[in-house]
Amino acid sequence: MSINPNDTVFLGEYGYRLALSGNWKEGCPLVAEARKRNPGPLPYYEVGLAVCAYFNGDIRQAVMWIKKPTRPVMRSIT
Numbered sequence: 001m002s003i004n005p006n007d008t009v010f011l012g013e014y015g016y017r018l019a020l021s022g023n024w025k026e027g028c029p030l031v032a033e034a035r036k037r038n039p040g041p042l043p044y045y046e047v048g049l050a051v052c053a054y055f056n057g058d059i060r061q062a063v064m065w066i067k068k069p070t071r072p073v074m075r076s077i078t
Helices: 008-020 024-037 043-055 059-067
Strands: none
Touching: 008 024, 008 043, 024 043, 043 059
């Protein structure tokens, strides 16, 4: 992350893997930050945030992330 702190793909992937390895406290905020800074597509990060919320015991938050509607990615044609 120190080489390219703007790489949201790496940030999200690293955070997701940290979280899934049991390091929820460190990994979940990285996934949240990647989602916040990434223009899309967001559902990948939202699934990770749902898993984080579930394992942190916040079932309401997990359900909110799971039920979040997916949005199509708008791309301009040039």
